Amino acid sequence: MTEPVTYSVQDGVAFLTIDNPPVNALSQRVRAALMDMIDRAEEEDGVTAIVLMGAGATFPAGADIAEFDAPLAPPSLPDVCDRIEMCDLPVVAAIHGTALGGGFEIALAAHYRLALTSTRVGLPEVKLGLLPGAGGTQRAPRLAGAKAALDMMLSGGMFAVDRPPARVFFDALAEGDLKDAALRFCKTLVAEGRGPRRTRDMRQGFEDAAGYQAEIARRRARVEVQREMAPREIVAAVEAAQLLPFESGMALEEDLFRERLGSDQSAALRHAFFAERRAPKLALPAGTHMPQIERIVVLGGGTLPMQIVVSALVSGLHVNWGTRDPQILAEGVSQAREVLDWLVSRTTIRRQQADESLARLRTGDSAGMTGDAQVILHAARGQGNVPAPEGVVRIVAMPGRVDAIGLRFAPPAYASRLVELVQGSAATPKEVAAALALARRMGKVAVPVKSAGDTIAGRMMATYQRAADALVDLGQTPFAIDSAMRRWGWPRAPFELADALGLEDLARTPRADGAQNWAAVLVAAGRPGRAAGKGWYDWDKGGPAPSDEALRLVQAMRPQAAALPEAEIVRLILGAIANEGVRMIGTGMAVRPSDIDVTMMLSQDVPRWRGGPMKAVGGEGLFRVAQAMRRLDHPDTAFWTPEPVWADLIKNGHTFDALNEV
Structure with missing residues (x-):
């Protein structure tokens, strides 16, 4: 096994090169090796500066996300960043490729930063339901202020180093050979007598105190209306950077990071991250040529x-x-x-x-x-x-x-x-x-x-409409069902969506004996959807309004019933969708549950922080969802009966995630 960090000295500069392909993720081996190599450089006679670099195509592109599902082994990334920052020799981060998340936090902890002009950096933790956890919320605002720091953290995007908001973090940009540029930079530092410059001691980002707080207030107003929790806590941590001593701000960041790491939202977002990478891994015969398409x-x-x-x-x-x-x-x-x-x-x-x-x-x-x-x-x-x-x-x-x-x-x-x-x-x-x-x-x-x-999307959305119709059969109103799904976080409420698409095609979809196709009822009554200005909703320039006429049509054709709790409506609809997903996997149409989740998140707006319908049902608990489906007294029993694999998973304490590994 090759060493994850290589060490070399040239003209008094120690080069610590992280070599952990393919993206130089900051795994435990890399973190431990960095700590050892910094000690070595400090102790070696003649070394006057340290350069942190990445081998191959990139500087460390982030933490090793696979480690997040288990207790993090020491040394932690915050410990590594602290060690870099407190080093007695000047430490220069020489960056190329992408420096994201923990990789960029290492750069922020370094005393100086140099990058190739083609480099992109970012703090994308919000996309995993997290906040930067190695000092990013405390060091970035010290260097750049609240606006630039929050632009990066709340968007989770990647930014070119030669333009705002990233440019402010870099002391110099370079073209050509990065190692040569870093060596020249270090020689200049030593010649000018410039030693360590610790980010924790810097204050230029706080110079406009009132402007800083105004930016915090503006961002807080935005994030407090969102369902995701990580953006709120990012704003809180960036506010703390200005108000608290560095060590206290770091302690707050650590607490918030650990809380988010253990949250359902972060688990769902990490599931989405891995699901997208797993989906395209097709089992092609050995030797199959992958063409270069131009x-x-x-x-x-x-x-x-x-x-x-x-x-x-x-x-x-x-x-x-x-x-x-x-x-x-x-x-x-x-x-x-x-x-x-x-x-x-x-x-x-x-x-x-x-x-x-x-x-x-x-x-x-x-x-x-x-x-x-x-x-x-x-x-x-x-x-x-x-x-x-x-x-x-x-x-x-x-x-x-x-x-x-x-x-x-x-x-x-x-x-x-x-x-x-x-x-x-x-x-x-x-x-x-x-x-x-x-x-x-x-x-x-x-x-x-x-x-x-x-297609998966087509099958799942047809199931969505069939399940919603079934709940109307049993006495629920279409508007209560739409409201429940919106409040759960899915903007594509079934009956409003049916109106938008037009009810004629849906009206031709067969239903089981005793089950009603409610789209057909509305089309027969001259209410074919949004294009005509009337369907389940009355449509005008002010947007959709629930139709009393549509509701009267429904109530005249089925018994009244007590309203189900919103949580039960959501549980039943998600259960029906997941059951259809299991059927697709059973027939070989779909490979794995996570593929279904990816499809629904990327094409049908199921929120990523729910992880997709298969993941969401696992979060609800397969036993609870299966019981709700079995209790449902509806004539479409084949549709509502959980497939046999549910019982196997429940017996073994598993969720649908277990089928992703098959």
Whole structure:
């Protein structure tokens, strides 16, 4: 086993290089080695400065998140940061790649910071339901003030070091060889007699005390209306940096970090983090070639092809866009320009990136676009017989049957990160590899699905509507159900969503004997949804209002019943959705529960801090949810009866998480 930190001395400068591939995560071995190497550098004659660097592609990109589910072994990252800060020799953090979370906290603890101009830094702990736990909430505001510190911590984003808010943290930026730049920097420090400069003693971020507190008040007003707890505690910790001595602020940060680490929200967010990374790991036969996709062909006109084209262009791909109708193509290109302009206005991309994207677009008749294709996406009907070079993989990107391979982009394709990789019965490893390579090239999270065209999202949302209808059968009002789901955190309330999509398609969905399709009832009554201004809700410019007429229609057709508690409504609907997920796994359509969670979080707005429906049911307790489903006296018994795997998991004290490892 190689050493996680290497030690070398050049011209009196000790270089401590962290070498823990692939991202130099700050595991226990790395932390312990850093402590030892700092001791060694302090004790070695002739060493006048220390440089912390990362080997390979990056400075430490963060903590080892896999360690968070067990007691953290010493030395802790705060201890390492304290050791760096209290070192008797000047310590310079020389950064390249990405320095995120704990990696950036190490840099903040160093006495000086140097970075390549291409470096990006951030404090993304909020995305895991946490706050920085190694001094980030105390050191960052000392250097940069409340605004810059909170911009980084509350967004959880990555920031270029040559622009605000990150630029203020760096003493110098460099091009070229980072080690040479660090050596020159250290020689200048020694020549000028500059020694350790401890961040805990710095105060420039507190100079405008009133402005600091005003920023705290402004951010607190924002985060207190959110359901997530981590943002609130980040604001509290950054406020404490100004008001408390450093050691007291650190103690508060530690308490808040440990509290968040043990919370359900953080567990759900960490589940989401790992689930996204697990989903695209498809079991392909050994030796399957993963192509490098640089040019794709998109065939067809309309909204979906336009969105796919924009997404592909923004990701850096060259795109040939072909249709058989030049007018439709011209309209599509105009719409693509508008979307790119909108992305620029939202600062999602820069103007230069938008212009360069359009320069990679070629358009024309479908038959003339396929000659240099690496992959062809059929994104609209009427393009199936377009000739193409032999052996080019054709991917179905539109709704409908999939015999071989399909990619179903969650809308809008240029903004959503999800694509379902649908493998039909005739899919070959070459086709699966090409689809997966394209999804990765486009920056999408690819969730594998085995079906003839059905998607996980489609199955789960159909189940959502079926379960909601069943509760109306039993006497609940559609508006109480919508309210319960919104208050749980899911903005896509079932009946308001049905109105928005239009009730006609849903009205044709079969129900079991004795169960009602309530969308069909409303359509028959002339209330087909939002487009007509009336469905479950009355729609006007002020937004939806619960319809008394719709409620009277329902009440006339089913018995009255006592209102269920909101928690019971949520429990039953989530249970039904999870039960459908178990069925999909049982038939092989879905690989694992976490894939279902990823799909629902990225395409259907299930809140990440709930972890997805499968994770949420585990949090509720499988036994409690299964009992609630069994108690439900509804004629659609096959739908509501928990699948056998529930009993096996309950007997062994497991949740659906146990199926992720199968």
